[in-house]
Amino acid sequence: TAIIIDRAGRLNELSGDYAGLNVKDAKKNIVEDLRKMSLIKAEKPIGHNVGVHDRCMSPVEFILAEQWFIKILDAKNQFIDAGSQMTWHPEFMKARYDEWINNLKWDWNISRQRFYGVPFPVWYCQECGEVVTASENELPVDPSVNLPRIGKCPKCGGNKFEPETDVMDTWMTSSLTPLINSLWAYEDAESKKLYNTIYPMGLRPQAQEIIRTWLFYTVVKSIYHTGKLPFKDIMISGWGLDKNGKKMSKSLGNFVSPEEITAKYSADALRYWASRANLGQDLRFNEEDVANGRRLSIKIWNAVRFLITNAEPEFNPYENNITELKLSRPDEWILTELENTVKACGNYMESYDYSLCLRTLQDFFYNSYCDNYLEIIKNVFWDESEENTGRKKTLLNVMYFVSLNFIKIFAPFMPFITEELYLTFYKRYEKDESIHLSPWPEFRKELVFTDSVKASEILLNILNASRKLRTNLNLHQNHKIKKILIKALNADYVGIINEISVDIRSAVRAERVAFSDKADFKTADGDIFISLEK
Ligand SMILES: [Zn+2]
Ligand SMILES: [Zn+2]
The missing domain is CATH 3.30.2320 (hypothetical protein PF0899 fold)
Structure with a gap:
């Protein structure tokens, strides 16, 4: 095999008169020359498959080059087995992982010929070509800056070295995230303790297109380095697509700027839209959904304002335990609805079905709490009569309890509006510094009044x-x-x-x-x- 293209994509000295031309020009010149020599019998367009670069669509030309690989083919079964030991959300995404491994025909190529990247800690002896690797205590090292500490080639004794100029593929390092975050590489007691506490990790959340890269290679590295799985659960999301179901891209002009959307509707509203995606399903962008997110945050604000406005300065939600209050039937009903919502939302979140959690909570908030409960009880606060004082106090307590619970569940979806309400009101009575540090609501069976x-x-x-x-x-x-x-x-x-x-x-x-x-x-x-x- 003769390789006539160099790494810059130009024809080399083996190609005679065409040397120095790029592939495209060389092809043109060759056709021109053939025509001049009357060697062309016919010309007609044909359709055929050409590998192209996915960003700029330039045809790809292959050259032979030595590369670094990590052996994975002979451990396929081990990786398939690892996939079965993890819990997949949604379950059907596991098939993509298995399919990728089953169809692997190459080991993992980890070297790239690029200007930037993590260098290989490797030199070559100029005399005999022996590969010299850095010892562990030499790391990190850039072989183009430093010489190997060993000084002499272990094979021929030569002392001149060429650095490896390849850099590592990005997945080579990103596949280490659970190991980096758990300080796996460090020997001190503190790091060891952290490693033993958080590794294997609980969850890997990620999108579908990098199952065969980020996810798979993380499994490979973790098993090779630690013999353990990197995490227990995997949560795979879909993509956010444009309104016609196409991938958003700047060059196609179907790109929605998050800055513009958040400026117009708020960050909570955009997050609300994104939270509506079912696990593993793509979600089309729809500005109306973002607008609904804004409406929801205003509604939450107003619903809580109703409580704040009616709460007297001496209001103390913990003066009485919620179970000790003289509850009316509607109070018992809204608490029942709340507890059922807390339970359902908790279950959805445990299985990472955040969109179902949001939908369930939103139904409770709009229908049960705002449209029904507040409508039933609001007139009590218009009535100035003395006999209403006790009732008002009870209602404030119930509203406090219910709203604190629902803003806690809203918090992961609408982090800003809920934190603002928490810091400006609830925190007077709560010990947690932030709503995002407060515990998730617990289901309380004693508050279910069927x-x-x-x-x-x-x-x-x-x-x-x-x-x-x-x-x-x-x-x-x-x-x-x-x-x-x-x-x-x-x-x-x-x-x-x-x-x-x-x-x-x-x-x-x-x-x-x-x-x-x-x-x-x-x-x-x-x-x-x-x-x-x-
Ligand atoms: Zn390109
Ligand atoms: Zn040597």
Whole structure:
């Protein structure tokens, strides 16, 4: 085999008159010369596969060159086995790892011919070509700057050396991240302790396109160096794509600038969009989703402001334990909804399904907390009467407890707005320096009141029907009415409605609640009818 192309992509002295030309010009000249010599019989365009550089699409020319490799082919089974010992989220991504290993036909080429990179600690004897490697205590060393300490070639005794000019492939060093972070290379007690504590690591989060590189080579290096897996869990994300499902790139012009988006909608809002991606699935960019993230953060702000504005300076959320409060049915219901959300969100996060966690929490926040609970209880704070003082205190405690829990779960998704609320309000009563240092909410079974779910459903049906009725009757939503009449066809409901009559009165802004067969406006529950008396 004769190699006629040098490393700069130009034809070398073996190519006679074409020497010095780049490949493209040389091809043109060769065709020209053949034409002059009348050696061309026909010319027609053909289609064929050409390997190109993925960035600039230049055709790739191959040259033979000596390279450094790490032996991996004979340990394939060990790496496949390692893949099975780790937990993959999502599970189907493991197939890509297995497929890559099974199809490997080369050992791992770790040398590159580039200007910058981590140098190989290697010299060659000028006399006999012997490879001289640096001893461990010589490291780190740049062989183009320093000579080997050994001084003489161990084979021929020569003392002139050529440095290795190759540098290492980027994966050669990035595959060390768990080892670097756990201070594996250091011998002192402190480092050893850290290594034993955090290695193997819990989680490797990364995108799908580097399973065969970053992930695989990290496994290779970790097993070769430590005999152990680098981590227990793997979480693979998809890509953020443009709105048509294409990869974003500056040259194609379909690139969305994060700076512009965060300036327009906030960093929390952009993060909200990204958090909506299912594990292992690509996510198209949609500005409306970012706008929704901004709406959500404003809603969180306002919901917490409602608590802050109504909390007196002497408010102390820990004066009473939440379980010692005199809770109404709606309070018990919102706590039940909260605890179910805490439990579900915790489970989703344990399996790294962050998008499902966010969706579940968002549903709870918008529907249960803002649209229902706050709507049920808000009128209590308009009512200045003395008898309401105790009730207000309880509500503030419940709102404090519920909102602290949900902003903690929102915190990984909307780190800025939640931290701002935490530092300016909650921290007065909490010991953690930052919401991001505070513990994740714990599920509390004693705050699940299944019995109160039905009562709150009835209350909400009555409240929603009364709103519609007010609109029909041209009654302002805030206008206090004399009486709400209720007819319940289901006998079980009568007791419940009696029990929650105070909450009904406050929620629908009525002076009295009374049962009456005259009630004729059907609620969403076909067994309950209401009427309003101005
Ligand atoms: Zn290129
Ligand atoms: Zn030698």
